[in-house]
Amino acid sequence: MSTRVQLEIFEGPLDLLLHLIKKNEVSITDIPIATITEQYLATLDLMQSFNLDVAGEFLVMAATLIHIKSRELLPGGNEEPDEDEGVDPRAELVRRLLEYQRYKEAAAELEQREVLTRDVFVRATAAVEEAGPREFREVSVFELLGALKRVIDRLPKDIAHEVTLEKITVREKMTMLLDRLRNESRVIFEALFAEVKSRMEIVVTFLAMLELVKVRAIRISQDAPGGEIVIEAAAGMEEAAELVVLDEAEEKQDGA
Amino acid sequence: MERDELKSIIESLLFVADGPQTLHRIGEVLDPVDRPAIQGVLTELQAEYESQNRGVRLVEVAGGYQLRTAKASADWVKKFLGGRPARMGKATLETLAIVAYRQPITKAEVEAIRGVDVDGVITTLLERNLIRAVARKDVPGRPFLYGTTPEFLQLFNLKDLAHLPTLKEMEEISLPEIPGEAFPIDHLEES
Numbered sequence: 001m002s003t004r005v006q007l008e009i010f011e012g013p014l015d016l017l018l019h020l021i022k023k024n025e026v027s028i029t030d031i032p033i034a035t036i037t038e039q040y041l042a043t044l045d046l047m048q049s050f051n052l053d054v055a056g057e058f059l060v061m062a063a064t065l066i067h068i069k070s071r072e073l074l075p076g077g078n079e080e081p082d083e084d085e086g087v088d089p090r091a092e093l094v095r096r097l098l099e100y101q102r103y104k105e106a107a108a109e110l111e112q113r114e115v116l117t118r119d120v121f122v123r124a125t126a127a128v129e130e131a132g133p134r135e136f137r138e139v140s141v142f143e144l145l146g147a148l149k150r151v152i153d154r155l156p157k158d159i160a161h162e163v164t165l166e167k168i169t170v171r172e173k174m175t176m177l178l179d180r181l182r183n184e185s186r187v188i189f190e191a192l193f194a195e196v197k198s199r200m201e202i203v204v205t206f207l208a209m210l211e212l213v214k215v216r217a218i219r220i221s222q223d224a225p226g227g228e229i230v231i232e233a234a235a236g237m238e239e240a241a242e243l244v245v246l247d248e249a250e251e252k253q254d255g256a
Numbered sequence: 257m258e259r260d261e262l263k264s265i266i267e268s269l270l271f272v273a274d275g276p277q278t279l280h281r282i283g284e285v286l287d288p289v290d291r292p293a294i295q296g297v298l299t300e301l302q303a304e305y306e307s308q309n310r311g312v313r314l315v316e317v318a319g320g321y322q323l324r325t326a327k328a329s330a331d332w333v334k335k336f337l338g339g340r341p342a343r344m345g346k347a348t349l350e351t352l353a354i355v356a357y358r359q360p361i362t363k364a365e366v367e368a369i370r371g372v373d374v375d376g377v378i379t380t381l382l383e384r385n386l387i388r389a390v391a392r393k394d395v396p397g398r399p400f401l402y403g404t405t406p407e408f409l410q411l412f413n414l415k416d417l418a419h420l421p422t423l424k425e426m427e428e429i430s431l432p433e434i435p436g437e438a439f440p441i442d443h444l445e446e447s
Contacts, residue, residue, distance in 0.1 A: 012371040012372035057371055102423060102424060104353075105424060106356075106420075106423055107350045110356075110421070111344075114412075115413070116410055116412075121324065121325040121330075122323070182388050185385070238389075
């Protein structure tokens with residue numbers, strides 16, 4: 001048996017425990033704690049002897065098992081819950097095992113369904129259109145500004161009294177754009193401004209977009225000169241999104 | 257429009273369609289044919305493919321209708337397409353199941369259930385577009401709340417989330433208890 005197999009068998013401490021419980025043909029709700037703890041620790045030893053990096057979670061569980069075992073060795077320790085601890089560690093472990101097992105079974109049921117590209121297939125989609133990866137080119141700043149001008153020109157001309165003072169920050173727009181990209185994966189430049197009503201909001205939206213390009217959260221490209229400008233999520237979007245949130249929190253703190 | 261003609265047109269639409277098509281979308285194209293008529297034809301087509309044991313089937317998936325190959329041809333189709341393995345690891349599948357049943361759910365909540373770190377798995381699922389961030393939880397750190405995507409429904413041939421296999425009750429799962437040693441389960445339900 002290779003060391004790899006060991007790692008793949010147990011997804012985590014709960015998985016290993018369920019395996020031991022099944023192997024010993026006992027019930028989750030009635031774990032012979034001494035036996036299971038012994039076997040659990042032996043498995044950990046085995047993993048370590050294979051030079052496997054035993055994850056911290058496994059060790060935490062080992063501590064929990066030993067804790068439960070020691071409690072039950074004490075006279076009457078099994079009966080009355082320790083008031084200092086609040087939750088009975090054994091009851092908590094049983095609850096976690098039952099819950100984990102529940103989703104493990106749900107996962108197994110999902111796997112038995114007719115899985116796309118394993119059991120059933122759909123027609124190779126859009127074979128004509130996307131025969132190869134589409135050639136995208138970078139959009140120049142001038143093209144972006146040109147597109148921005150077209151958006152501004154599209155605004156109704158008769159805004160005589162722009163009195164409502166909307167407070168939309170660049171950062172809020174960044175968050176909105178990120179949320180949108182999570183749902184749609186790609187957004188056409190013009191569509192970004194579809195519901196924008198004021199010149200100020202257009203500029204704020206545009207700045208938010210540039211800011212996101214800078215932190216590599218999004219990518220702006222175009223399939224042909226003068227073609228549609230497409231905004232897409234880049235590989236680092238989620239990390240960048242976290243940063244946006246952090247900055248936002250900082251900003252609020254500074255303002256307070 | 258004759259019913260046969262309607263059926264033929266709908267079949268053509270489904271053939272060229274990219275992804276599951278809603279009744280609404282088909283209705284828009286076939287305007288002014290009414291929805292019950294289209295629905296009737298779809299049901300009829302579905303039954304025909306089935307009863308004639310055809311190589312394609314019309315399935316209701318992710319809120320729409322889609323032509324898919326028959327399960328019986330899977331091995332040949334795979335061979336024909338070059339057999340890309342589409343296996344999903346246990347960790348990925350478990351995490352996906354937890355997100356599916358408990359959505360919207362944060363990464364930390366998934367980790368609490370699985371008892372292990374799910375950072376990498378969540379990234380994989382996001383990349384495969386099977387889950388997405390749907391909101392932020394109103395707790396310190398404002399973590400993302402994740403939910404499943406239409407692609408998830410397509411992958412597991414699900415009409416909608418209501419058609420997920422019923423999650424077993426905790427009691428049902430527990431093995432037969434040893435008399436006298438039974439653990440008080442109702443006590444556990446509190447948390």
